[in-house]
Amino acid sequence: MNPLNLTPDASEALDREGFSRRHFLKGSGALIVGFSITSVAGRIGLETALAAQGAPAAAQPNPGQLDSWLAIGADGIVTAYTGKCELGQGLTTVQMQLVAEELSVPMQRVRLIQCDTSITPNQGTTSGAQSHQANFNKAGLAQAGATARQALLRLGSERLGVPAAQLIARDGAISVSGDASRRVTYAELVGGRTFQMLIDASAPRKHPKEWTVMGQPVARVDIPSLVTAQAEFVHNVRVPGMLHGRPVRPPAVGATLQGVDESSIAGMPGVVKVVTQKNYVGVVAEKPWQAIQAAARLKVSWSAGTGLPNNAQYYDYMRKQPSRDTLVVDSGDVDAKLKSAAEVVRATYMYPFQMHGSIGSSCAVADVQNDKTTVWAASQNVYALRGSTATLLGVAPDTVRVVFTRGSGCYGINGADAATFDAALMSKVVGKPVRVQLSRKDEMAWENYGLAFVVDQQVGLDAQGNIIAWDYEGWSASRGGRPGARPGNVASGFHMGFEPAPFQPLRPAPAPTEFVGDNNTAPSYVAGRVGDKQGGAGTVASERVLSHRIEAPFFNGPLRAPEQLQNTFAHESFMDEIAARVKADPVAYRLKHLSDPRLIDVVRSAAKTSAWETRPSPKPGNRRTGVASGHGFACVARDGGNGWVAMSADVDVNQDNGQVVVRRLTIAADAGPISNPNGIRNQLEGAALHGISRSLAEEVTWDDQKVTSFDWQTYRTLTLGSVMPAMQIVLMDRPDAAATGAGETSITAVAAAIGNAIFDATGVRLRQVPFTPERVKAALAARRT
């Protein structure tokens, strides 16, 4: 163990920044920060202190080293470093619980530092409901905690002269079992020094039965500061000398820059610079309102756009484009089975491009200097953003530091990365720190939308109404994506002259080598047999799942339950149609075709909790005018097994005006051990309501040149005034299972559950999302009498 070694320069830098408690450690790239990092001044000080120690500002912590994850200060404060960030879902709190639990310290003594490329281990993107998996199983932060506890027990054993087996770790100290007077605190053992050891993959985790902090409905540590506006968002970052930038995006998709008349804003107060690069234009000014006004007045000439495919006929258009094909599974006998089937049922489902639509437009601050760059961003992946920002600026990645700073809820790749590129380019050009917050229109017209889908389904039924073959063929549209190393995967970088990831058609699809449950391309009811392994959640052995990816006209990227939601809408609506065709109860019919025990459990649990009325749909006796009510069901093994959910929805359909109101949702969810019941409930509730908004209201629209949904009038969402359903949530308790995702489970089932309930209420099947009043009315009008 190395003693605390802080150079006089570093001490001075820290004093200058006004830190009250601090311990910086040299060696293994680790440092201890015994204070809560909440201010920008603190971060600048940190970097100054690092530089003063001779450590490179952009040192990358080695995730194999315990010191990269945890440090114990001389005051007993435990500082944890995580590569998974707070996106509004309570991850800060539950990660603090995890550290407190594994190290046996009170939560009050835990500090958490998240996603700073210089000081936290690279854990990739915080997305895809992967954080619970990544940090709460035998890896990541959990295993670091377990390793540290074992190390402390060993050190305590040496200090106390008692075998480790007779020691217990409790309340930040090691003591002799049965003799609490013989104890030594963690601070006395390692305080202010590094562990200097590797993560021990065999260090035992605490079993959920031993938990005292984990598993509890611990209140979120950040809500008091959020609700009193003390919390710092990236939108509040203020750096000395900072200027404000406002991009001028093209008026049409594909429009190219013809010229900028800078004289049009000559003399406007505060204007510093007009920045142009390729098809990119931005204005930098001293104050935000000055930049906004100048950008609005700046005369910019553009070419016409390249034209967009017809919005109303887009789903047909998708089928005719060159595609990159993927065969998830093919038993080879589907055509023959369909031919011999007693009946074949077919349907087509359509799901639109949708937005992340963050309530705060995206914001970032960049400070590009000659030899180093610092970026404050609410990106889901600061580590990749470091690389793409370096590419954008033409500098080495190790000169770039990206500091995650919380933003508006993103639900996937919103404009956080795009705004970073805006700020970085403008800062580079003016040589000063620049803050950019996008306009509402630039956020919504140019973000990376969730993918549009059109899915053809057909099944063959035997004479008893059992499914004997399932055939899925889907088309989805995408372009760009998470930046990774490519700034051109988002609009700002593209306009600056960087290319998105190339679209590479591939036909025919190569034969699958293993069953991939990702994206729920395959329905839960197929066996998923590839080679001699069966990876599906169901029983249907004759199966073919073929997907075609085409190039979209807009930028796209993961949006909460990406592709899973679109596919599950198609699968679970279709399953309901089949059940109705054979006059079976939709829950019983599902159970008949499922094999995954965890999916079966949530289905049974949701049905029981909702007091599901067992009968075929539609509901008998409903009138054809006025308000009709009905129930619908859906379930999914999300991503083939990263979270399980089943849902029943009770809806009212106003048959006169087409309005759908969801009255009640019952949700049964399984995400492995319940790390924080308050947190998972908040996520299941929020995601379910998000799903209602996406099912009933949300859709990107465009004309022949540009996106026409660019604010909250043209892109509708449910408001705080909307009637929300009563929600019952059942959490499956799986203490012996691995932790899986939770934040994307409930939303995946919503569209189908609602659509099925509309059918139950009215006998009308809606196969296109969103179920707007106009679509519902049109479908009702076409209803056979």
Added chain:
Amino acid sequence: MPMISLNVNGRRHTLDLDPQTPLLYVLSDDLELKGPKFGCGMAQCGSCTVIADGKAIRSCSTPVGTVANAQITTLEGLGTPEKPHPIQQAFIEEQAAQCGFCLSGVVLTAKAYLDQNPKANETQIRQAMSGVLCRCFTHTRMVRAIMKYAQGRNA
């Protein structure tokens, strides 16, 4: 430019400003307040809400010159983490936040409405909240927190 005097959270500020500047930029940039936030700039979402002379207003579309004599309260002006206002306390108790970006709109719109309509029922409160957005969809908990505050202030 004229000098404008603003009363914000009980403090008086005198600033040299274009009176057409939207109040939001003055609060968030000149005064560096964190409560009011830019969400849309068109009074469509509520994130920039402040209370001016008892009424919830959208600071993104309110020229600063029009509120020069008003008493303005922002979210941080209501209470602190140590001593939250009862409506903030209700949000803490109900754990009614996810990302928290929208809270100025949610909390201040509800507070201003209930101050003027203390006997409002849930339907009326929902009506009053119909121009406020939360994209994390914390709706159920937020309405529960607002109802809790409404009932508490009438108790």
